[in-house]
Amino acid sequence: TDSSLSVALSELTEAQSVAVAWRDGPMFVLAGPGSGKTRVLTTRVAKLLADTPDRSFRVLALTFTNKAADEMSARVTALVPEQERRALIGTFHSFCMQMLQQHGSHIGINPDFAIYSLDVDRQEILRDAIKQAGLRPDDVRLLSTIDKLKSQLIQPAGSARYFRDPSDGSRVEQVYAAYEAALTQANALDFGSLIAQAHRLVTAFPGIAGRYRKTYAYWMFDEFQDTTDGQYRLIRALAGEDFRNVFAVADDDQIIYQWNGASYQQIQRFRADFSPQELQLPTNYRCPPAIVSVANRLVVHNLQRTTAKQPLEAGKTSLKYPDEQHICVLRYSTDDVEAASIAEGIAKIDRAQWGEVAVLARTRYMLEKLQSALTQKQVNAVISQRRDDFRSPQFLWLAAVLRQGLRPLDRRALEILTGAFNRWFGTDARVDLIVTATELTERSLLDEWAVAVKAGLGDDVNGNALVDLAATFAKEPARFRQFVDAVLAMIPAQDDEASDIAEDRAAWSDLVRSIGKTIGRDAPLEQFLQELAIRSKEAPVGSNTVTLMTIHGAKGKEFDHVYVVGLAEDILPSFQSLKAGENSAEMEEERRNCFVAITRAREWLCLSYADNYRGWNKQPSRFLLEMGFSLPDQPSQ
Ligand code: ATP
Ligand code: MG
Numbered sequence: 001t002d003s004s005l006s007v008a009l010s011e012l013t014e015a016q017s018v019a020v021a022w023r024d025g026p027m028f029v030l031a032g033p034g035s036g037k038t039r040v041l042t043t044r045v046a047k048l049l050a051d052t053p054d055r056s057f058r059v060l061a062l063t064f065t066n067k068a069a070d071e072m073s074a075r076v077t078a079l080v081p082e083q084e085r086r087a088l089i090g091t092f093h094s095f096c097m098q099m100l101q102q103h104g105s106h107i108g109i110n111p112d113f114a115i116y117s118l119d120v121d122r123q124e125i126l127r128d129a130i131k132q133a134g135l136r137p138d139d140v141r142l143l144s145t146i147d148k149l150k151s152q153l154i155q156p157a158g159s160a161r162y163f164r165d166p167s168d169g170s171r172v173e174q175v176y177a178a179y180e181a182a183l184t185q186a187n188a189l190d191f192g193s194l195i196a197q198a199h200r201l202v203t204a205f206p207g208i209a210g211r212y213r214k215t216y217a218y219w220m221f222d223e224f225q226d227t228t229d230g231q232y233r234l235i236r237a238l239a240g241e242d243f244r245n246v247f248a249v250a251d252d253d254q255i256i257y258q259w260n261g262a263s264y265q266q267i268q269r270f271r272a273d274f275s276p277q278e279l280q281l282p283t284n285y286r287c288p289p290a291i292v293s294v295a296n297r298l299v300v301h302n303l304q305r306t307t308a309k310q311p312l313e314a315g316k317t318s319l320k321y322p323d324e325q326h327i328c329v330l331r332y333s334t335d336d337v338e339a340a341s342i343a344e345g346i347a348k349i350d351r352a353q354w355g356e357v358a359v360l361a362r363t364r365y366m367l368e369k370l371q372s373a374l375t376q377k378q379v380n381a382v383i384s385q386r387r388d389d390f391r392s393p394q395f396l397w398l399a400a401v402l403r404q405g406l407r408p409l410d411r412r413a414l415e416i417l418t419g420a421f422n423r424w425f426g427t428d429a430r431v432d433l434i435v436t437a438t439e440l441t442e443r444s445l446l447d448e449w450a451v452a453v454k455a456g457l458g459d460d461v462n463g464n465a466l467v468d469l470a471a472t473f474a475k476e477p478a479r480f481r482q483f484v485d486a487v488l489a490m491i492p493a494q495d496d497e498a499s500d501i502a503e504d505r506a507a508w509s510d511l512v513r514s515i516g517k518t519i520g521r522d523a524p525l526e527q528f529l530q531e532l533a534i535r536s537k538e539a540p541v542g543s544n545t546v547t548l549m550t551i552h553g554a555k556g557k558e559f560d561h562v563y564v565v566g567l568a569e570d571i572l573p574s575f576q577s578l579k580a581g582e583n584s585a586e587m588e589e590e591r592r593n594c595f596v597a598i599t600r601a602r603e604w605l606c607l608s609y610a611d612n613y614r615g616w617n618k619q620p621s622r623f624l625l626e627m628g629f630s631l632p633d634q635p636s637q
Contacts, residue, residue: 005050005079008043012036013315015281020044022247026276029249030267032312033295033599034286037249038556041222042072044247045087046079048218060216061089064223065386066535068556069094070514072222088216092231093191093534094518096198100189101527103208107201112526114188114407115533118388119143121412122190129182130175139175146176150192151261153199153230156180186410191534192230199234206240213243223556224250224270228261232269239274246274252306253299254596256552258589264306282313284599286558288326289314291598291605294627299595301626302588320603329624330608331632335369335566338610341637342563343373345606349561351544354380356560358547360597362572366565367548374546381546385553386536387507394491395504396420398484399532401446401470405477406525408444411435418449425463427456446474462490480525503539510540551597562601564594567609568618572597594623611635 012020019029019040031037041061048059063069069090076084088095101111116122126140149159149172156177160169183189189197202209221227221235239246248270255262270276284292292314299305319326332338346357359370359381367383374381390396400417404410415431422428429452437448450467457463466487473483494502515523515531541547547559551572566572573590580586598605607629609620620631 005043005046008079009047012040012043013281013283015279015283016040016043019279019281020047022277022279024245026244026274027247027279028267028270028274028276029247029279029281030252030309031249031279031281032251032284032309033254033596034284034558035281035312036285037251037281038068038072038222040281041220041247041249042075043079045072045089045220046076046083049076049083049086050080052217055086058086058088058216059218059220060095060212061087061220061222062092062095063089063221064091064226064555066091066094066514067538068222070517073517090518091534092227092234093194094531096194096234097530097534099198099201099208099212100194101530103201103205104197106205106208107197109189109197110187112187112406113530114186114403114410115194115530116183116188116190117533120388124412124415125182125186125188126175126179129178132182133174133178135175135178136171139171142172142175143179145172146179147192148261149176150196151228151230153196153233155196194534195228195230195234199230199237202234202237209238209240212238213240218245218247219243221246221248223254224248225252225255225264225267226257226260226262226555227266228257229263229266230261232266236269236273244274246270246276248276252309253302253592254555256555256589256593256596258585264304280310282310283315284312285315286602287314287599287605288316288319288321288323288601288603290323290326291601294327294629295595295599298591298598298623298627302591303583304585304588326601326603327605327607329629329631330606331620331635332608332610332637333635334612335366335610335614337635337637338565338608339366339369339373340376342370342565342606342608343377343379346374346546346563347377347379353560354546355541355543356602357563358549358554358557358559358561358600359563359565360549360551360554360600361565362551362574362593363566364550366571367550370548370565379546380542380544381548382503382539382541383548384538384541385549387538388536390500390504390507390537392500392504393420393423394501395508397424398487398491398508401473401487402480402484402525402532403529404446405474405480405483406529408446408474411445414445414449418453421453421466425453425457425460427453427463429453429456444474446470466490477525480528504537506539507537511535511537551593554600555596558600558602560601560603561606562598562604563606563608564597565608566613567594567607567621567624568613569621570616570618571613572621572623591623591626594621598627 016036020043029037045059045061073084073089076087100109104111123140126143130139156173159176160173163169250267252264292312296311361367371381371383397417397420400413403413418429418431434448434452438445450471454467469483469486519527572594573587577586577590
């Protein structure tokens, strides 16, 4: 209602109010963690909508992950119910996907394009392309090089000149060209192409950019510091010469996707291109003062840092503990002991609060250790991580059949559904034989698969029923929702919440809910599949469940209790950054990783390290010393 917005507005600080009330013209908010950047952005979306009842008035807000976009939508809905439909809230990728669905035909992109989001699928395509072009098989390794080029909007033709060694360059160019040709032939786009093609579209057809400027009166960007070169140039091209209502919030101390193409440069370009009014939000409302103070001590060790930002002030007033008790530093003998002791500590926390506990680590390996230690103590814990795909054969099969239904010739989908079904029912259907059979019988791949797999199924009732369902669906792909419901009813329920099936089921229903919100419940199959491809298949974390996540996944989030484990040299900072050296860009990025991790805590922060990881002796992380802690003389266990 109107009043929840006015309450939200009244809770803002003066600086935050200025940002929220900012109307026309470019604005850049540079501010540290927990200073309310995301809150400001969300409240501004709500206020703009509330202030402008005009039904054709729309705003655009882009953020980094689908989860963050969903949270932002939910918050806007709470502030101004019914109005959120006039806000387009999404990620760069979902925004580009929509743009290409609507206007891609101008540059020869059929709107029912497939999205290849998985590296395994992309490697498969690249392998085929390489084979056809007669190139070297081990050049599939070049996929990440191709991605780097794409993130800078460099097209295959002429890409050779970006390499010092001309023969390397021409090899990359050939492989890249073959890969792109294969994608085009399959009417498919990968994540890099979504951005690159959207950029191509709006530069070739300025009228389309003009349409976006007219439709969306105000544009907002959260986490702007992690914008890539290509994403920035897209914004620039969309804005053209005269659109000025751009509003970005960023923290240059939280750039943690440098390896992915993010850099301070994008912030500089935004300043140079738009000459925005600049505003700082100096006060942190998330963390206790003790944490703000060590965070400040840590980050000044980065030399390539802009000095434009003032040190973070502590603004949180309702503190849970006496000041010195907000942080602890623990030393253990080994990684096993570290995991077991942290788990023991968490087990002592009231079960009702487990949902507010997070363990953060630089790598997934430590999280897996923690998960098994927590399970031993009967604590529910989920590794929350962007997942590329489902893990259970049941859901892999379901998703691949849907894909095959839309694209009867999609051999990759056939491979997935065959492999998954074989795992599920112990059958041994072979893709190569299925493909050969279709050449003789002229039946579709899916029909031929049904024949092949039925031969091995015998009288398995469920198996046969599923095959029949798939065959029926293939004849009427528009009725895919009935097919999905029928299959879901046949996937066994699992008592164990930590099982792949249970996690996939939770992820699936979460996805379907969130896709429904975006495209409506009656959207056609091709749009459903596109949405399914760009969202990560992450299971939602239950309320009494501890969250285990990598630091990269924790960006923008906050928890009452935060444990950061593995604060040792070679881990955080990583081995690679140590190799790169003391003041290297890599080392500074590791420091920012540490900075992001410790500033997630709302009440309590526990930092830990062990003398020995995986059998190797390690030194305590330099970051602990930089933060000014005196370290324990002996491991506590
Ligand atoms: P990050 O850089 O980590 O993304 P952020 O700048 O986006 O942080 P927010 O997540 O918006 O920060 O806010 C951090 C916390 O502080 C949230 O819990 C938010 O509700 C709270 N907060 C922000 N502003 C205020 C305020 N004026 N009064 C009270 N609490 C506030
Ligand atoms: Mg934020």
